[in-house]
Amino acid sequence: MEFPLSTKSLEESNNFLRALWAEIRREFGKVGWIYTPRRNGRQNTIHFGFMSLGDDIPGSIDVWVKYGKRDSLKGMHFEIPDKTRSHVGNIEERLASCVSRAKNSEAALSQISMSVGIRANPKLTIAHYTAPNLEIIPCHSGFNMLKFSILAHDSVDADVIANQRLPKILDFLSVWTNCSFEFCSLSNVEERLDSKMNQFWRKSKWLEDFPTHEKYLRLEARTVSSLSEIIEGRITADSRVLQSALHFHQAAKFHRSEDAIHGDLITTLLISSLEAASLDLGGGGSSSCQTCGQPVYKISKRVAQLGRTHLGEYVEAFLKDKYGLRSKFLHAGKLSTVHPTTRNSLPLLDPSSSSGCVLPHAFSHAHNLLEYSGFILRALWRGTN
Template sequence: MDIGITDVKKSNEFLRSLWAEMAKEFGKCAWHYTPYKNKQTKIITFGFMDIGVSVLIAGVTYKNNGSIIKLFFEYSDVSYGYGYIEGQEDKLTKESELGQRLIRVVRKARRGMEKYNDYCALPAIKSLLPLSNYEGNNFKTEYVGENKTRIYFPVSAYDENQVEGKITQKTNQVMDFLSVETNAPFWNTSNTSKENKEKTVLTEDVYQEPDFIDGLSVKEGYLTISEEAKDFLSYLIESNGENEDLQTFLNACYHFHTARKYDAQIHDYQGYIDHPSEDGSGVEIEIYTKNQDLKTALVTGGSQTEIATTLYMSALEVVTLIGFQSEKCKVCNQDKYGIASRVRNLVNKHLNSHIAKQLNDYYDKRSRYLHRGYMLTNNAPTGSSIPLLDIDGENGCDFPVRVSLINLREYTSYILRAFYKEYFLNKENIEK
């Protein structure tokens, strides 16, 4: 069947519409997904499609990558084995009853492109502290107990199968952004009817302190966001992936949030309570578990520092790709401004030259960790620090704290917050 779509976004839009129409027509559209690309014949085979009445091989022919010139369906023959029906002809014809049904489905899919069904998403998330309630143009957050928050937002998709994936994707993006906004880690969770009955009503929006940087963004026991973040969340939820700069920024948020979860296993797993003795002669320190979601800290040890440092620095690298136009040197044909330079300029712009120099040193340490095995954690064989030399050390010495993870976290999130407020809340960039 001729299709003639040359753009990868439109091609995928057509395929989403097609698989939804297949499920509607035949009652099911299940996949044994085994994609294969033949570059010589320019054919992509998706695998085996079970539509109840038969199992078909489905695929496309293409001219350039991402295009769909023709769409084809074939019977699974004996050589494939899977789904073969005894006595079934190997070739599926357009004139057959099944062939005619498939043609009608393809036509419906073409006409139905971008004609979505509307759904309401109600995912629940949790964090170390409860998130305060907020309501934007197209979303609402509601605290429902035990540090859990339900988020309401609209979602459009072709069918229930695809909307489930969209809700998961959008919820993860929201959590990644909230982590950058609050400095806290978030997790997917579920809520019960009991929690719904005990939900807390907050009468007005409570916003983040201006120029927040240290610790968690907390007021009155709740995690808080800025007014700009509320606008950005509305923009994020409304977006369908058409703005590549937004997707790049969300990738940076994902790096940050992943780092924050590793970081939390070091700094947020356990808490400490002082119990002074009655006679005032001493203090007993009680260690307690703050959050069971961080229990992997017990078995993974100090390696979280290396992983978190790498990801925090990567978040800054990723965001420097936004608006960057590569300029080649005429002599060596290399980019004039490398990644380290771009990160340094970004930090200098939103913080200061001293921190830019410090993070540039972190960047060098991270590169030595990745490429030379240089450790970022203290492995000195002594109970307390003693002066030692290090030829790679900035001051010529082996210093036990090579990267301050908490400082790196706070610098990174502050820069990402400053970046989105300046770049994405500008109408001109939003409309790109």
């Protein structure tokens, strides 16, 4: 059976699908998936997989959509097996009703309250902050509780959307604190601490260590409002700042592990975070990479220019050197350091090293690069908000 559709954008298409799955859950009580997505470009179809209904309805329904442009839907298809049709005599009418209700889905949306625990590394607790649809509650020993609400169709829909957005919250927090973060059990955040609400960090030029005052991590007002926009979906995963923050946070996780052997990987991630951020700077006469669509015109110069603009000539030269190390690591497997860190020093030559010497792993610990990168990313975000 087929139902005509006429969505015009990716957002509209996905909103319809979210609403449809929620309506089917309401109608049949439960929906299960054998999720086997694949695209057929010749037929302009996307096959989702096989959907089972309820607890005792036999068979699985083959589900696919027909699209016009890649982000617009033209039709919804359900291929119902005979044993499912015979068990549920009016299944076509019930699915048709679900599709009809999903087309008018906004009335079925509601704010669903949720909470998660997070932990910072190092063990620093974020102070108490509130914003629309978001509250950050301080707890003991580097723990916080995040309380928030998601505009969703039901609890299943809210859970999926929250798990798409919450990692972006942690990525963004990492950029604004130089810490790494991870989720933790709510049992770890039962002991709440007393902290004055919305005491914002006002030193925009901070570079080293962490934005702490009275033992709490402090956030700027724009940071808290941006976190609220992320949880609401108004800042999406494809925004430049979140793409950069993803690389930065992964680097911070390796850095906080205190394992210096990760130095080249940390360098790669941090330079990549600046490269993603530099895309908005453009460059005349550039062409685009056929694989990722990124401009290939003097990317290294754009990254180095970020250092010059925000921190001066020394950091420009520093980033240019780090960009070269990243390229050697990615494209040739060349490590910037090869000696393990031991009690003994053994000076040796390495013509490919900027120092001319073989360096132990400890020299690759990218502490300065992490602080420079965080400073630049924060400055870029302030300049656009």
